[in-house]
Amino acid sequence: MSSFSAKIQDVFNEPACEQNRGKDAKARKEGCSKPLTPGAAAGGCAFDGAKIVLQPITDVAHLIHAPLACEGNSWDNRGAASSGPTLWRTSFTTDLTELDVVMGQGERKLFKAIREIKEAYGPPAIFVYSTCVTALIGDDIEAVCKRAAEKFGLPVVPVNAPGYVGSKNLGNKLAGEALLEHVIGTVEPDDAGPYDINILGEFNLSGEFWLVKPLLDRLGIRVRACIPGDARYVDIAGAHRARAAMIVCSTALINLARKMDERWDIPFFEGSFYGITDTSEALRQISQLLVKQGADPEILGRTEALIAEEEAIAWKKLAAYRPRLEGKRVLLNTGGVKSWSVVHALMEIGIEIVGTSIKKSTVEDKERIKHILKDDNHIFEQMAARELYAMLSEHKADILLSGGRTQFIALKAKTPWLDINQERQHPYAGYDGMVELVRQIDLAIQNPIWCQVREPAPWDCQPAVRQELPRTKSHTATLHVVQEFAGTTAGDFGDC
Structure with missing residues (x-):
């Protein structure tokens, strides 16, 4: 076996994954x-x-x-x-x-x-x-x-x-x-400290990480390297001197996190910055890991004070949207970490999840979804375009959250749509990101255009003629028909 083939085989055999450890040798090779x-x-x-x-x-x-x-x-x-x-x-x-x-x-x-x-x-x-x-x-x-x-x-x-x-x-x-x-370990930083962390699997989509980094800065926590979002080469080269790490999307870089832990004793956990509760829990776990690695325990108290302050502000902002969105039905057609983190975030403000896809989600992601929804009927592996259109056209959901490839299905079904995949234009991470996500959902659902596009087109409206038209083609009969229509009112037409 070549060295490259051996490397690929090693990537499949991931001992940091609980489900992978429970497989036999043949199943592990399949990934x-x-x-x-x-x-x-x-x-x-x-x-x-x-x-x-x-x-x-x-x-x-x-x-x-x-x-x-x-x-x-x-x-x-x-x-x-x-x-x-x-x-x-x-x-x-x-x-x-x-x-x-x-x-x-x-x-x-x-x-x-x-x-x-x-x-x-x-x-x-x-x-x-x-x-x-x-x-x-x-x-x-x-x-x-x-x-x-x-x-x-x-x-x-x-x-x-x-x-x-x-x-x-x-x-x-x-x-x-x-x-x-x-790359990692090729540069030795001269400013390593007890509050240095790495963030793995964070891509800074639409500048999302810039909504989270100020929270860490207020706690005195320095991000030694964010891999790969808004990263610099020298930061990644010195990432081996961090004291702890958080994985935002384990399906991408869990092998990197495990091997950095083995080589340089950098413990890690998997978390999410989507939603108020998940953001707070991520901050807590970061602080707890740092304390285990030798940081001053007083950071735990400062973390709880920051969480209480930010949660109060976020919930106050979200209170304005709750009456407008509570009970609204959302269908998610995405995957990976968003398949469970966004679900949890939306349920926090009373939005009903009618379905979420688990395409490209890990076994751990799927278990989290089942724990959150407590109903396998709202989980689907992959939904064909025809089934997705049928579900939306029958008004089983008030809005579709997905990537750009399925937006036209929603538009054809005359259903609001919001992009939450990598092409999105708005950041949704952290406390402020959660408020922005809810605001965008509200704007999409309440947009008056949907009432207009769902009405019958003018050319589909047939006039209700009260008298039988003459069966002659003479000029007099034609003039009579014109006069008949000229005297009609809006109420003479059907449902239109």
Whole structure:
């Protein structure tokens, strides 16, 4: 077995997952993802998953060693936000052609591209991504990256996650392995302290993490590294000196959290910043972990005081929306951590959940949903577009919360829709984010446009003619018909 195959097999065998530990050896080798359908991307390939995890590292140059289409399909695929550098928004690719493949010019072209990026942009590091084509023709990106790093005097990180090896989730984990092998631990910070933490699996979508970080700042807790949201290379390189870690989406980077715990004694827990209760619980667990790692226990009291203050403010703001939204029915068609964290957040203000999808959710996610809803009838693995449309057109839900791919189903069913996936325009994390989520739901449901679009179109309204029209085609009869219609009133028409 090659070293790359062994690495993939190691990612599947995840001892930090309770369900995985209970499986036999054969089941562990299969992992938690569904088998891929030949020729289908299964919601994203491994390369796409690796790019999702690493691209939000904002000051790094991300170079795709592939034909142009690979970078075109994966560039800027998430609404992550940066507070500074914009280099990550620049698309770099070796743009391999058929001639390059036939003549074996791939590795030479990659080395040249690394040199051009170094001279033109001077980034702190360059990440090089392998893809299906370059992996199949045998380009050794690790050897090229090692030679380029020695030649140009900067880190050049190989990311071995060609699309054909598995699903997007596998690519997430392979990206974590690349950080662990080539980045984390390579820089020794000189300001490490007892209140340093890492946040893993937080992508800072629409600037969500900026709503949470001020809460940690008020507690004196420093985020040593947020991986990957709004991250800098040097912060991730020194992430091994954090005292504790929180995983926001365990399905993506639980392997990274476990191995950092094993190597550098950084305990972790899985939490969520969606909803008032979950945000408060996350702050408590962070403080408790830090105390176990040697921090002053007085932080526990300050944490409770902050939680009480912020919860009171948030509940006061939400009180205005409760009479308008209590009892409203919401259908969620999403997955992962949002499949249970958003459900819990909405139920806190009296919104009824008529259904939530568990696509791409881990076994732990599914167990949480069952515990929250206490009814398996509201949980579905995957809902076909026809079934989703039928449910909405029969008014079984007042609003659909999903990603952009299903928005047109809701619009066709004349049902309000709100984007809660990675393309969303509003941040929903933390206390303020919860208020914003409720505000957006209220705006969508109460929008007067829905009353208008549900009314029959004017051309579908048939006039109720009171007298039988003459059966002659003479000019006099036609004039009589015109006069008859001219004398009608609005009440002479049907339900319209």
